[in-house]
Amino acid sequence: MKEYRVESVEKALSILEAFSKEQKSLTLTEIAAETGLYKSNVSRLAASLERYGYLKRDPNRRFRLGPALWRLGALYRRSFELGESVRPALRQLVRDTGETASFYVPDQDERLCLYRENSPDPVRHHLEEGARLTMQSGAAGHVLAAFVLGDSAAKARLEKDGSCISQGERNPHIAAVAAPVIDATGQFYGAVSVSGPQDRLDTYALARAQAAVVSTAQSLGQSLS
Amino acid sequence: MKEYRVESVEKALSILEAFSKEQKSLTLTEIAAETGLYKSNVSRLAASLERYGYLKRDPNRRFRLGPALWRLGALYRRSFELGESVRPALRQLVRDTGETASFYVPDQDERLCLYRENSPDPVRHHLEEGARLTMQSGAAGHVLAAFVLGDSAAKARLEKDGSCISQGERNPHIAAVAAPVIDATGQFYGAVSVSGPQDRLDTYALARAQAAVVSTAQSLGQSLS
DNA sequence: TCATTAGTTCTACTCTGCGCAATTCATTTC
């Protein structure tokens, strides 16, 4: 089978990818530079994206992402049947542990924070929903790596105690513990994690949190199908 | 100038549009039927969308929207610099009026609920963020129509008292009042609205809410450069 | 005023993307 793709579509999508937290609006030339496409080409592709509401141009002709993305994004999130139950489950975890609870899903070879309930504590691990992090580090990263990349070290860890932990991996002051959400058929959905400052989440607190995370992840998985 | 567009890109985007609240997952054939494209064509376009995380296929080969949409959607929402202030402003409106407060933006020729804070009251106007409604009706609809479609009746109304109201238009039991958010340069962003059951939001309560909505919308507009 | 940079429009050539048929794969039915 010849590996199939539609070039112009991928070019168009790469235009969207050019936007980021740091670059919320871009000029035509910036997009061209970022994507390596010709300006004329970007212009035409962008016209179509704009037509469908994926891009919009503000008064000074700069490009921004468009509302269609938010609409479909919201739809995506709801298409997770677990959506309804994830948020309350995370809130319960926050209550139980006092730390921040998150739910991550794989996005390409990275991980995406789909839901997040922050700790009430002013000193906390703060991160926004929609943020994308690597799969190479962090407790949730390991869990995803086990399922998506087949990381065997992580797999072994999950086999052993149902969760992965990280202490100061991604960020030297953060500790976390994460467990996979899997339904009855073995289908993998994502990872639940609890994270907080390392000096508060010491070995003992981490163990307590671990139990909570594992049981939350399990019951989420069972609530599916 | 020849009206410019890239056909295959628009076809790809129309695949994404085929998904909806009711149709959160689709088979190849369903997509083909929905969009009017050939199955082979959909298959190739979808391959590229999938590659970039805009679609994914679950184990039984059905298509679903992908995580990239949520990521970019979240980015879009944050690219509104007012994002930070909208949510608290809406919450304050809920406290002041006891009813549900929302923020709508134009999305093509419709309106999109970008932020929503629900009334604490069990009997309330409930709607999800990401929902798309017509611009033809509802208080917020009128406000958007005034700016985007140039609806002159609505314009006159805004001229006169800075807001639009609706009583039982879109839904026979709902009343609402909405006002536009405009920055110092006259740039239009969207509409703030308060809505609730008509028997609670009587003429008097609506007038009170009106004042709150107008002033909230104004201060949001001013918080922008 | 001229220089610079950003964006748009035009055109000719190439190779992508398309329609459609044929094939494979998966289910269901008898």
Place this chain on the structure above:
DNA sequence: GAAATGAATTGCGCAGAGTAGAACTAATGA
């Protein structure tokens, strides 16, 4: 366990969509 039904993938040749690149125009500002 064949046969039949339906869904998805693959192959192929042609048309014309999409691209590169240049030329042109508009905006900025020294």
